[in-house]
Amino acid sequence: xxxxxxMDFLGTIVIGWQWLKTAVTASQALKxxxxxxxxxxxxxxxxxxxxxxxxxxxxxxxxxDTLMNNRELTIKVSKDIF
Numbered sequence: 001x002x003x004x005x006x007m008d009f010l011g012t013i014v015i016g017w018q019w020l021k022t023a024v025t026a027s028q029a030l031k032x033x034x035x036x037x038x039x040x041x042x043x044x045x046x047x048x049x050x051x052x053x054x055x056x057x058x059x060x061x062x063x064x065d066t067l068m069n070n071r072e073l074t075i076k077v078s079k080d081i082f
Contacts, residue, residue: 001074002067009063016057023049 026045029035035042 005063005066009060009067012056012060012063016052019049019052 023046026042030039030042
């Protein structure tokens with residue numbers, strides 16, 4: 001019943017995980033001098049990860065609260081109220 005919320009939750013976490021991996025790789029490239037692209041390319045990857053973590057990943061807190069509540073509003077409802 002809460003499949004959409006769960007998919008939003010999990011999808012956001014997976015995207016955050018991928019941005020973290022990208023930022024770690026970009027950071028290593030900057031530190032070690034291994035670059036095929038301009039420095040700004042790698043810095044933009046790190047910046048985007050920080051943006052995603054600040055503005056998007058925090059939304060998972062509310063989604064988790066909704067998924068874990070005990071009210072069962074979406075699974076224990078009488079058809080008569082519709």
